[in-house]
Amino acid sequence: MTVVPDAHDAVASTGTAARDHALGAVRGTPGANLPGLAAPEFTRVPAEPSGPLEQPRGSAPSAGPEGLMPPRIPAATGFGTAFGAVYRGQLARSKVGRIPLLFVASFQSIGILVLLRGILDVGDANAAGQVVAGSTVLVVAFVALNLLAQRFGALRAAGALDYYLTLPIPPAAVVLGTAASYATFAAPGTLVTAVFGSLLYGLSLSGLWLLAPVVLLAGVCLSGLGAAVGLLAPKPELATIAGQLGMSIVLFLGVIPADRLPEVGQLARDALPSTYAVDALSAAFQRNVHWMTVLVDLAVCAAVGVGALVVAVLALRRVGTS
């Protein structure tokens, strides 16, 4: 397939001479082999024609039937634009259908905080900090892990991923744009939960700035896992179950203070990526903070998140070429 460099100008002219010139130029270009131009009845087209076809974005529309020549191939859309469009679209969705779920996410965590208030010793700042941090990360798990896994599972089952796969955008933009919007959507709920928990357990609010990096990286981590689960699960029901199970594990191992878990539980807790987000956030409520540990915790979240997102992108590509 070959396009004439001056095709644009040729199209603009309506005269026969200009059209003939354009067609002649196509035929005469080395490597061009367009049977459609050579004969009215088309024969087999060569499988591997050569020549550049890429065109800059924003060029004029392709030739009309009067000046039939191969259309310019529109450029693929860059990651940034595609990410922005997916993200914006998903936020618009959230406004319509997801706000009730946001309340559910926050109420669930607030309910757990209230419940545990009766059990925990007052004054145990360490344990209280973990409970508040665990409940806060649970909001992220609910939205980014559970809901996102369900969403991608449902899209895949309905064949609705075709919509994205037939747009000229990188699959990574679809996964990241959707994941980012779900993580964004979790943010207000985490703030409400963290502030409420701090007040309920008499913890200092001064370290709550840590909430920003923790929610961001827990969002990356859990939404990456949610997207991967949703796109890999062979059936949407399995994606839903996996998402809810994942959220339950985050709940039990995140909210219960580490030193009260049995040994097996502690091992499981260490293996769970969200633990590192809980530990990083619980530092916000402690007097002596080991910043190196916090940084390592956040790095683990980021690494798991990046790994899971890569898996999700590969899974989306696989759906597109089944």
Add this chain to the structure above:
Amino acid sequence: MGGVLSYAVRGLTRRHGVGEHSVLANDRIDLDVRQAEVFGVLGPNGAGKTTLVRQLMGLLRPDAGTITMFGRDVRAAPDLPARLAGYLGQADLALAELPVATAVSTTARMRGLSRPDARSARDAVLDELGLADLAHRPLSSLSGGQRRLACVATALVGDRPVLILDEPTTGLDPVARRAVWGALQHRRDTTGTTIVLITHNVLEAESVLDRVAVLEAGRVIACDTPGQLKASVSGDVRLDLAWRYDPPADDPTIAMLAGLATVRGRRWTVRMAPVAAREALGRLTTGAAFAALDDFSLATPSLEDVYLTLGGASRDLERT
């Protein structure tokens, strides 16, 4: 009509499933789709139409055969269909909760339009399809037809050189259907857009398609212009009769027609030579059977007749 081949499909074969339960959805399909034509794929449910267009869009990999798009092998350039073609699939879950305007403008952005261009393209296509009043409503709150129309708008926005539309007018009312047909023909005429359109609606096939491939059980059983197809299969005409009550069986004309007719309740369809049909109708409208006759029509063959004559077995083509 001369031009460049938008799609050249050769020996396309695709099987769904494995082992005994596998289904040959596309069986050695050869097709040429020319630039700037409205090319239809007609056939009943399960004929393999969607499998075919999903392969044209690069969404399914063929088991065998090749697809070239403007001369380029789609396997060698898998991103080609997404860049060249706007696609309307059957599922709309990805857009369901988006307001119509947002669905269209974000799609335009994903096709690489700048923000101002995306906005003006959105407004133009919503006006064109009569959706401007619904712009701010989420798709999920619309009726089935309006929702489908909004999805058509997302496929049209951004003016791709090729449009692949899987049953674009299913569920649309006649006004919306004509708006879609008009929008497609306008693009074909002004910008040379190539349109591949799946339908199982005979009226749609006859009114908008330049050429049509008839699919049955994964095979192309015919491919030509609607007129040529109709002319090729039969010189017969179709006489449709509807009865108020059972016609007198002893009438010789009735007896003759009853022997030839396909009967569905009190509706008879008879295919016969034009002269014989005219004579039979003359005798019916002047004889004793006329009192029992509720309605009648005499028509040249439709694409449905073509389909049935060519060996199409199913009867679930839509006629309205």
